Amino acid sequence: MKVLVIGNGGREHALVWKLKQSKRIEEIFVAPGNAGTEKLAENIDIEATDINKLIDFVKKEKIDLTVVGPEAPLVTGIVDAFEAEGLKIFGPNKAAAQLEGSKVFSKNFMKKYSIPTAKYETFTNVDNAISYIKEEGAPIVVKAEGLAAGKGVIVAQTVDEAIAAVEEIMVNEKFGEAGERIVIEEFLAGEEATVLAFTDGNTIVPMIPSQDHKPAYDGDQGPNTGGMGAYAPAPIATENLMSKVYQEILVPTIEGLKEEGIIFKGVLYSGLMVVDGKAKVIEYNVRFGDPEAEVVLPLLKNDLVDVIEATIEDRLDQVDIEWLEKTAVCVIMASGGYPVRYEKGKEISGIEEAESEDIVVFQAGTALKDDKLVTAGGRVLGVTALGNDYQDTIDKAYEGVKQIDFADAHYRTDIGAKAIK
Known part of the structure; x- marks a missing residue:
């Protein structure tokens, strides 16, 4: 085919x-x-x-x-x-994709169907948003309503930061139309996890849980990015937690959409914050995460075509989805200055030397120029390693990173550290 x-x-x-x-x-x-x-x-x-x-x-x-x-x-x-x-x-x-396309739709949907999420309010008026922030205090989270390539969420540590975020989104129109409405929600202090699931609109099959690293710098510091790395499986997502996520989040989401006359087929991404052993939805996405795909797909035993066709044809219940009993770690190598200003066109070397039976380098912001591989985006490469335990796999991934070179390359040095902790 x-x-x-x-x-x-x-x-x-x-x-x-x-x-x-x-x-x-x-x-x-x-x-x-x-x-x-x-x-x-x-x-x-x-x-x-x-x-x-x-x-x-x-x-x-x-x-x-x-x-x-x-x-x-x-x-x-x-x-x-x-x-x-x-x-x-x-x-x-399109109707199902609103879960990601509109944060206002998704928050209102979660409220209607009692899906656990952070307390929130939505605003189209700057002054009202600022008044709400002053009432609530900080830390607090400010989100542009629409698509912003993973960068439309600002976790503000102070009231001044939150007000600046509102002005940046709504007055300076940093994300264009995506920022015409904003969601302001309570800050949840916990650990993040991602649960992707295949669903044909009836059967829901959760994938192996993973953990993304959104902030640009070590120790979860700095601005949010599209993702600086990931690992799977995420130990925070215990068997008990996964059971609760299935019953309290995945099933009510798919059934709630049905109530709205919407059949969801494809990959449902639930971005979760785990607080005291309980999961709340921070955001939905309606496709494979990036970089989560780079750690989840290498652990999938099945032929992906078989799973995809079963999902499209409403027979996902007939497929036994299996996973390798290994760990996967992906370290993103980004352009210096990402996610703000960065230069393109830097020559990349060392990918072939980095790759092995256990290491694959997934290219993102790359291009060929005069037969040379060069940087062409913010997130340039995802160096993914497979191993038998977290430390072994982390070591392999960073060994791979060390083999690769391009000017001003930036990457976090603590991807997977939470898994060991």
Whole structure:
């Protein structure tokens, strides 16, 4: 069969890498892809949100299955458009994608269906938002309503920081239309975990739990990013906690959507804060996380095509999903200055030396220029290692990182430290 993967980040490279292992696939295309996907598949110069061009390409090439990586095309309604043309595509439709596309929708949804989450209020008026912050005090969390590439959430430690965040989003329009409405919510002090789940709208199969590292610097300091690394499985997500997450979060989410007349098919991402052994939802996403995909997919034993098709065809209950009994750690190597200002075009070396049987380097912000591999984004590479225990795997991942070189490379040195602690 022929498969198209949509997107150009580390998550998409991981998806292509996993799909490439399927005996059922003859050819993989990626739109638009990056320098890493080009080694495994054929990159197509079509942007992830250019739905009409993507449909034309799929029809022309007789693509059997399309897999959507990023959130923007899902929120725009790519699944609805493909299905209207009778084309097979993996991901939730536009109505279901509101869970990620609108933080106001998702918070109101959680409130309506008694899904545990932080206390919140929504605002369209700057003065009202500032008055609320002054009443509530800090620390407090300010969120742009719409999509902001993982950077629209500001955890403000002081009232002044929170007010500055409101002004940055609503007055300076840092995230454009995504910041026309904001959510202000209570700060939850705990440990984060991510639970991804495959669902066909009836059956829900949680994946192995992982933990992302959002802040830019060691010790969870600095501004939020799209993610500086991840590991799996996350020990904070005990068997008992996973059982509660299934019963109190995953099932009420899928059933609540059904009540709203929405069938969710694809990957549901629940970003959780675990406080005193109880999980609350910080955010939903409607696709594989990035960098979580880079640690979860390498631990999946199954042929990903089989799982995807079962999800699309409402027969997920017939698939036995299995996981390797190993640990995975991904360290993101970013451009110096990320997530604020950074330069592109720095030559990258050492990837081949870094890769081994237990280490794979997923490319994200990369490009080929004059036959040289160069940086082309904020998050450049995801160095993923597999091992038998956390310390072994962390050591392997950082050994891989040390082999790779590009000017001003920045990475956290404490990815996975919480797992050992």
